[in-house]
Amino acid sequence: MNVFKKIISLVAAVCIALPPCAFAQDSVATPEVPVVCLLTCAPGQQIYELEGHSALRIKSSTSDIVVNWGLFDFEAPNFVYRFVKGECDYMAGAVPTDIFLHHYAANGRTVTEQTLNLTPSETFRLTNAIQTNLLPENRTYRYNYVKDNCATRILDLLESCADDSLTLQPVHAPIVGENPTFRSVMRHYHSSYPWYQFGIDLALGSGIDYPVTTAETAFAPVLMMPLLEKASIGNRPLVSGTRTLSESPDATLPPTPWYLTPWAVFSLLFVVAAFITWVDLLRRKVSRWFDTVLYSAFGIAGCIIAFLVFISSHEATSPNLLVLWLNPLCLLVPLCIWVRKGRRFLISYQILNFAAICLMIILLPVMNQTVNLAIIPLVATDMIRLLSYIYITRCERKRKNLYRIRFSE
Secondary structure (H helix, E strand, C coil): CCHHHHHHHHHHHHHHHCCCCCCCCCCCCCCCCCEEEEEEECCCCCHHHCCCEEEEEEECCCCEEEEEEEECCCCCCCHHHHHHHCCCEEEEEEEEHHHHHHHHHHCCCCEEEEEECCCHHHHHHHHHHHHHHCCCCCCEEECECCCECHHHHHHHHHHHHCCCCEECCCCCCCCCCCCCEHHHHHHHHCCCCHHHHHHHHHHCCHHHCCECCCHHHHHCHHHHHHHHHCCEECCEECEEEEEEEECCCCCCCCCCCHHHCHHHHHHHHHHHHHHHHHHHHHHCCCCHHHHHHHHHHHHHHHHHHHHHHHCCCCHHHCCCHHHHCCCHHHHHHHHHCCCHHHHHHHHHHHHHHHHHHHHHHHHHHHHCCCCCCCHHHHHHHHHHHHHHHHHHHHHHHHHHHHHHHHHHC
């Protein structure tokens, strides 16, 4: 965890521990109505920053703070394991606005402010709800990548505190498309980083492929900004004004070169596998070293996918039909291919593997699960290796049987 995150956690803890002075009102004089603004931070370099970040700014004549629901401690015990298992906790915290803006300016990330057009009663309900949310017993929540994050928390608060119903209009943009899904929105923001999207497409199943509602598209902070720009409460627009607090050039990393994308790398792997298979067929002998490396990689990926499907509590990880292809059984190949007796067992496994891949291909459109195109050369590599193994092994058996018959004669 970098220095700023340590500072932000410390300041958040201090702000939460202090009396809620930022929200306090004078009981004698007419209470001052604070101004509430939505802050949207542009995407950054880290994986978890590619869809931006959302926070609420609450300012009055005596205070100016930013409240956000995106605090986490990467160095917490078993953080990665808990995140993968779906048991990762995030925290709400409050910091002075100048500290918040300084951090994002230092990281080259533009911060845009939208002033919310709330009535005094709506404002006080919202700030009281935030004050309650910042209490030590309430500030921690179970994070969900698409259902419960820094953006959805804000939208839920706005909807619950509005006098009239909050009406959201669909954002007509290439970002969303006509029938957006969680996966299609992710792919837009991850288009320059295909390895990250490839990992998501492996790990997450059909639970992110259904058409989402307008409100659900707000899971991406940079998409919630145009969504609220067109939103209304009753007969009035939700946003009364928009301005840029700190402007910086694009802070994201350069796009991955085409020759290093998953499609290019795995297509090259398929070409190599096809050449090795051709050589194997000519000499009627399996290249055990190649299959050991290939199926070890498949098996490791299969263990992760199986963990996500059968153990993780992430709702989007199951069902995932890719587990029919990538699963822990792939590790049987490197374990058995070097043992003479194990090779007989591998024929049965590869026949079962072939049937499982065919079943997966049939069920994917039925289950409406979208797969990454880079999976195609990987599946093709698996298919030519398993078919060549079955063919070469069967030919070897026929040759030995023929030899035995001739020898007996």
